[in-house]
Amino acid sequence: MVTRTRAAATAVVLSGALLAAATPTFAGASAPAAPTAPTTSADDDYTTKLVTVEVTSQKARTKVAGLGLDVTSKVTPKGLQVILHSKADEKKLRDAGLSWKVKDADLAKTVRTNRAKDRAYDRRVTRSGLPSGRTTYRTLDETNAEIDALARRYPGLVRTFTLPNRTVDGRTVRGFEVTTDAKNIEDGKPVLVMMGAIHAREWPTVDHTMEFAYDLLQGYGRDARITKIVKNERVIFVPVVNPDGFHVSRSAEPLGNFSQFDYEMKRKNCSISSATPERFRGGTCDDNPAGRLRGTDLNRNFPGFWGGPGASATWSSDTFRGDGPGSEPETDNMRKLISSRQVTGLISNHTYSNLVLRPPSIASTGASPDEPLYKALGESMTNANGYTNQASYQLYDTSGSTEDWSYWITGGLGFTFEISPNGFHEAYEDAVVAEYLGKAPAAGAGKGGNREAYLRMAEANMNPKYHSTIVGKAPASRRLLLSKSFTSQTSPVIQPGGVVGEPITYADTLTSALDPKTGNFRWAVNPSTRPLVAGRWGRDALAPQQPTITLTNPEGTPAVGQSERTTFTIEGMPKYDNAKAEVRVGWPGGADWDVYILDADGNTVGSAASLANPEVAVLIDPKPGQYTVVVENYEGGNAAEDWTGEVRFLAPDPKIETGIKESWTLSCVDKRDRVLATREVVVDRGQTVDVGNVCQKPKKGSKK
Template sequence: MPSRPVKVRRFSMALATAAVLAVGVSGVSLAAPSPPDDTPRLVHVLAPTAAERTDVSELGLDTTEHADATGIDVILHGEADARRLREAGYRWRVVDADLAKTARENAAADRRYAAATKKSGLPSGRTSYRTLDEVNDELAALARRYPSLVRLFTLPNRTVEGRPVRGIEITRGARSVDDGKPAFLLMGAHHAREWPSVEHSMEFAYDLLENRRRDGRAREILRDVRTIIVPVVNPDGFDISRSAAPLGDFSLFDYEMKRKNCSVSGSTPAAYLTGTCEDNPAGRLRGTDLNRNYPGFWGGPGASTNWSSDTFRGDGPGDTPEVGNIKRLISSRQVTNLVTNHTYSNLVLRPPSIASTGWAPDEPVYRALGADLAEPNGYTNQAAFQLYDTSGSVEDWSYWQTGGLGFTFEIGPDEFHPPYETGVVAEYLGLQPAAGAGKGGNRESFYRMAQATRDRSLHSTLVGTAPKGTVLTVSKTFQAFTSPVIASDGTEGDPVAYQNDLSSTLRPDGRFTWDVNPSTRPEVAGRYGRDPLAPPQPSAELANPAGIPEEGEAEESTFTVEGLPRYDNATAEVRVSWPDADVDWDVYVYDEDGRQVASAASLDDPEVALLVDPVPGRYTVRVENYAGGASSDWTGEVEFLSPTPAAYTGVKEAWTLTCTNRSGKVLAERQVVVDRGQQVWVGTVCRKPKD
């Protein structure tokens, strides 16, 4: 078992917030780079509950995407960062004592690999990380090489620094964008320093195109699916990160570690407004975290109000040009499936991203699809909020407002841009030392997501007839709301309204089949709960071994979780209590692989460790005599609870289906309701119904 965890006696969130406001910028002085003795460290902050991990993410530190049931990884850029953690009541263990040294070693490893390897096993044969110019050149080259299969496009908004955001659409007849096929959107580099996210997205483009003669799945996907790839959502930040002088010290002016875009917040102090994005007094800290800026649930927990934080949410919902691009792209296509690539944590994450949202109405479908995607890459499949709350993410907006099924892939175990050989080649192909070694890696996971895009049980279908030369449109315009907006002082204000305009077109030629998202958005269908598929498992007592361990020591008990089809357990509560108020026992729960999956180490009696959607298997409960337990033994039980039944609104939202002629005159219009997995015959669309 792991060594004895450290009990955390926490200060209030008000004190932590005050510390953030007092420091102002990620614990780093903006006047100069970190002093030489402030060696950058990667630490694992001990935060055994999702609420505590959310708390840490809101401290304004450089939090990574890596978290588990024990805590969350944070980069400490100096003593000020460490002091902020201590003042908030947190302890940590060091994962990497010298990130600068690791960065230098990785760069050397990349040089050796590129020099020794003429061509890698990747579909493109690449041996090194791409620059932004190389990405754009290769996208254009693929469009020239495969003119009938690839359409190059530029999204409408240029970035803050005037760069275009480019992508490609891959399918048979790629130029006919109004073909009615379901779309699979694959994205990279919302966060600039996460270079493998770009590489994996690019490699799948090569995979589909260059392996189509050998891989039957690639041919099916090219025939039935429109695969849209935007390798670099954040060109400004990515170009700065890739082209920066490699300081490798993780300091304020180590632009290689830039995460955000180049937006300048209205709250930025005047002293930090001068200079360019790649050379300014605030260094890498200016900008907005694009994956906290999407309007769905924007302004809630898990995003910072501080302009200099690496998780700064922006001044308003969706106020960045890059987020506007992706929102508009999804709104104008039937994106039924989506993967946004990030680093790092070996995770496949699905909505909801905020615990208070409640389980998605499609949770059983979502969880099963996530499990299928996670099997070949060896990643953990879970809801995003099970790590910590995150407001303003792309898949949360996309799912709740369009119905498309979206996931975040956190690529690799432990670095933003690890050596190319491991972080790209091994992770993509499923080679050692990747978690998906021998299973297919992310290549296989992407293929499975593309195949799921073909699966009409996962979206909706309209079937009917319309004459050639007409244009069919399905559309809806509606108002939605952000989260209650958290202010800089921690108080909660009203949600902000924003508008969504979903509209996509089809050019029919007689009878047609049109793949679309369900007409009723999950936001409308019901945001809370899911229907049980079986009864919960009966409660069980925990066997208490004979004797009482010494203070600081522990004893163990076990229990077994059974799953479907016999039982549907939404949660398992491990409850330990004792009669003496002066005694304190702590509880830690481990799965079959020895990973801590839940804990309860407070001053409460009883201590309750909660497992959300527990995976079937045998679990070990470690009960520790934290203080004074020699005369007061514990008793324990495990209680299994059913899912909270879905709170369906009963409202059925419709698509507006419109037929126009060549000149744009409306020939007919009607409302169409279609559910997930349903096919609806819409008849002769362009003929007005008789009164």
């Protein structure tokens, strides 16, 4: 362990919680590391480690995410898990005043152990319990072959497609959609998109995406629940968003050392940034001077809030955001797909850390106007897979992520699944079979697992309260178009070295179509007003806040490394409305005390373990009941430098309503795409609007 030199950090929020409403501005910036050359071959003998960086506040975790390190999505009460590939990585943490504890001293050995488990499982098991029966991770070629095989086996239920942009290495991005009469893509059904392998090394995401497709196809006509979904909804699958990176990672000959040239751990796509020094530009994606560090992190490249905190401006970083907002062909593919359909729901599958995440991805954005609905839907899914339900920012800020474009711009409800607890591609039996089916040792054992979570998302996506609906009439010979165009801004762009520049403006055009075959139509669409401009969620206080509680310090002083406990009680409605509880512990002198908050069941729900004085742990929307404060004497605590503490309670932030209402432009066109009539349609989430006969021109003097 590195000597403890932690930078002062603020309070941590670990409980599943709502973000208090904030003004709808773009995020402030934390300075990223200046551009550096990638790790060189001199570090190939470094033993790659999984460490827990001792940062317990969201702000401090965001700082770590901006250092250009290989940051995971795993947060524990002790800090954020990070993969250290070199002595240079250690130096970045040390220079930032951060310390860490080693979680896995030889991560490559763990990966080799998992691959040995995979081989043993494949030899032992002829057919798994998965719908496909697979026993090994899919390759890119196998995935594409399965797509074609499913289309042949279920011709009426499957439509395949290829997204418009080829990748840097010339590969196509394949997808398919599942519903009755699949080839009629203008049927007006609600649309759910399932995505996998945005990050190359996250192999389980491909298998989870494919297995859900198998479930729907095999269950149609046999299982009433699945039959209803397939009849009334269109599910679009893009199992491998990043085929170049996935192919490199999945087919590479593992070196087993996690070095720069161990391509199994590649995360990004294969593009070469304009900032890449000439000496790192040569070779192919699977054999080049930059190794696995070539490329852009596609989940930091979407234009929504691009360029802000939680992404790197350094080309060699694992979280490199790309040369511009939406610059990558794979990112543009997904934007074009989502913009051309009414995608009312989306799941972007990732690994790892057992999370279901929802927007916002940046804390200062403010809670989405759909926060209560969003949170409840997330909870429904986590009740099935045993994951933690939280907003993305509660992990750390991540600018340029998929849902921070798709939700704020289109209004479709999008989630990120972080699958499995401990690795990017753990043993197949655990990360795929157990996690998907809800079998031990998965957190969803006995609850249904990710299979059940996906089904719940699909069922919610059919429910009119989660989207908007337009009904009306139009001749069967006509076609209807729904469109709008607008510009938005990225975050203020953090430049290399930490200078914050102006936001960049980017444009979106959303255009979808409906074929009113029967004359009467029902069209599931997204709200006409973008969440980005609609406002932010909040509420008025329903009662006063609980008075401040002074914490009782037990007699005596624990030795260094030991702790003592005290309790307090939070009272709730109707007496008090406590939106936040701040547990503050301070002391005189130069000691260092750490604070951990336990609920009545002994679960850690908050902590503060920095060099700050006072330490402040925050609980958001805390449940009434008794809590225990564990105060640890980390360093130097004695009778003269003993702690005192209190619990302060804060009111909720009010709701922000901008009053802005945007409209869809609904057009009736003929077979030659000549516009015959148009009208503006304003529709909110959960609302149904009857537009009458769309193709009938309003009479003179009519208000329509």
